Amino acid sequence: MPPYDPSAFPPFAVTVDLVVLTVRRHALCALAVRRGEPPFQGRWALPGGFVRADEDLAEAAARELVEETGLHAYPPEGSPPPAYGAHLEQLATYGDPKRDPRMRVVSVAHLVLAPDLPAPRAGGDAHSARWAPVESLLDQEGSAHTREGDLTAPLAFDHARILADGVERARSKIEYSSLATAFCPQEFTVGELRRVYEAVWGVALDPRNFHRKVTGTPGFLVPTGGTTTRQGGRPAQLFRAGGATLLNPPMLRPEV
Amino acid sequence: MPPYDPSAFPPFAVTVDLVVLTVRRHALCALAVRRGEPPFQGRWALPGGFVRADEDLAEAAARELVEETGLHAYPPEGSPPPAYGAHLEQLATYGDPKRDPRMRVVSVAHLVLAPDLPAPRAGGDAHSARWAPVESLLDQEGSAHTREGDLTAPLAFDHARILADGVERARSKIEYSSLATAFCPQEFTVGELRRVYEAVWGVALDPRNFHRKVTGTPGFLVPTGGTTTRQGGRPAQLFRAGGATLLNPPMLRPEV
DNA sequence: TCAAAAGTGTTGGGGATACACCCATGA
DNA sequence: TCATGGGTGTATCCCCAACACTTTTGA
Known part of the structure; x- marks a missing residue:
């Protein structure tokens, strides 16, 4: 690894995004938040936020989870789940140079599996938050949308891809765990x-x-x-x- | 996701590290390079380097792979492997605030599976590169080392952990693929x-x-x-x- | 002729599927 | 008493482990 030369390797913003899954009324649902500002203002997105200077990636994901849902995560190999515990694990990292139109953002996605919860509380800058069946969030290719922010509009950024990867991970992981x-x-x-x-x-x-x-x-x-x-x-x-x-x-x- | 405030969320350096595995003389081996400068100067490490401003994470990993080994990677779902093709996939991301003593570095590790190769060529700043059985790179806990750079010294940074994760991924993935x-x-x-x-x-x-x-x-x-x-x-x-x-x-x- | 590696046949058992059947409650 | 979901028993089938046995080369 060569020495760090900021002019050759400009700094990146690093975020965590969360795929929070639960089962409600016999359907697999994901947590979606409404974006309060551009880009994709008014559209639905996965919850997430910037990693702070002194926290690990898993810590950042757990913090965002509490802020968005009040859920406390337990580590994969940790003690048995607390009352409102949720499973949290790293999913994958998304770093396409054009995935955020504002700047270079690398997002470390995490997967959360949670029991059926009371209605989510909107946290941070999200105008609102809700559970939506994953098919309704994913089957949006090329359909006509009445307005931005409609639940039938595609997810912001590359979040549809991230959600699909998270759902696939959950589907395969319950087979052997x-x-x-x-x-x-x-x-x-x-x-x-x-x-x-x-x-x-x-x-x-x-x-x-x-x-x-x-x-x-x-x-x-x-x-x-x-x-x-x-x-x-x-x-x-x-x-x-x-x-x-x-x-x-x-x-x-x-x-x- | 709130607006980006660099004072609250300082920028990160983003790197890719490579776990390159092959089978030589009936043993699972990994590619290790000798570090040419501090920190961990003279110690063995996984090959890797900084992600450039305009490249995707997988592109960066493929570029480093060519620079270090001359191997060309093919995508997971791509066409059949070329003559010296290798499988490449994202492994996991490591972002402990203290994993690099110099600054905040987030490393997106990738896993490469390669056929038995001619001796690796040292590229970039590495003093040398070599294949080593994974056990010899991993079973280093607390043993006494005659000198830095000894093949029996532990890997630099958190690379032992990354290598262990890559080996475990390879071991489980050949079961069902x-x-x-x-x-x-x-x-x-x-x-x-x-x-x-x-x-x-x-x-x-x-x-x-x-x-x-x-x-x-x-x-x-x-x-x-x-x-x-x-x-x-x-x-x-x-x-x-x-x-x-x-x-x-x-x-x-x-x-x- | 022998050692070594490739390949085939056969047998037994564990676990999965499909489904008949019984159990214990609330309305 | 009936509908509903919980739980057990059983026959069949498929796949895997174990291993005897044959095939085809180089030395």
Whole structure:
């Protein structure tokens, strides 16, 4: 690595952007905020912001997450999730020279998986924030839009691409890890966990085989002893996420 | 995202670092360059350099790769590899405020998988460059070192961590993709491909079952019609990498 | 003739799918 | 009593591990 020569290598702005996913009403949803100023004023975007001089990338992402949602993140290999904890991991970095028309910005995107939350609170400069089904945020290619800021307008910057990458990461990662439990409250039933898989993958799973599979995988689920009938029908056992992070053998995602 | 205020958010230097892996003499090896100046002068490090004002992150990584090795990278979803092509993909981004003692540097690490190469040529400011088995570069915790620049000294900066992440990515990715062929020359035998898996995973695989598995996976291997006896024994069919990128079902990595 | 590597056949078992069937509650 | 979701049992199939065995070369 040669010495740093600012004239040859101009400085970059570094930001973090967040793909915050949750499952609401049987659909995979992402958090979107409305931009309050140009460029893309009035359009929807992923939450994010500049990294500060003294903080690590993960710290910056966790700070933005609290500012935008009130959620506290726990580290990937950390202790069990707190009451309103969320999984946070680095996703990828986007640095196309033209991705921001104002200046050279490199954005380190992070992926957050959160349980179903109360309505998000708009933080910082965002005019508003909301959960939107990921398909409604992604299937916007070339459609006619009535006005800027319409929920059917494409996301600002390259955020559609970032969101698509985050969704793909989540879809593949719940196959071979216990991360799907990050979408559930602290205590949940096997059926609720199954509906998470169904929403994220967009498929129907056999309830009987799913039940056998997840309860038979050591360390995946820990029974709490309680039961609930909040889904109707026969009372269901309540579970917490177990210590296992890797699923072996993995959950099999049906061919589409 | 608030407006950019340089006083609140000082600029960052952005670099790319490369984890270049190959298989030589039945061992997984990484490319290391000797640092020519402080900090960590004389110590081994991963190749890398600053991102220029007008280039994308992947472009910067490909440029550094050519400068350091003469290798040309092909994109993940691109056309078949050229003669000395190598697989290149983004790995992760490292931005600890203290990772470089001189200033705030955010490094976007990339992973390169290359076939066995002629001896690397030292480029740029590196005093020298060499292939080293990854264990010899990683198993350096707390050992006594005779002198700086010794091959047994730990890697500079946080490069040991970056290398470990790259190795782990390669180990897991050859399970479910055809990426192991990136370690092979354009034409190769099933036995040579098997020795790649064995070197990367550090295990022994059953030659008979491996043969059936890879030749039975549609799109993985395409016979070229030729044969070779360069490994001794009965002549073996030569293959090229097929179009398939994802392996379904995956190669199973034996339990350790 | 022998060593070495390539390749084929066969067998047994684990786990997945598909689906019949029973269980325990609220309305 | 019925609808609803929870949970168990079972047959079939596919794939993988293990390993005996044959093939084709160089030395």
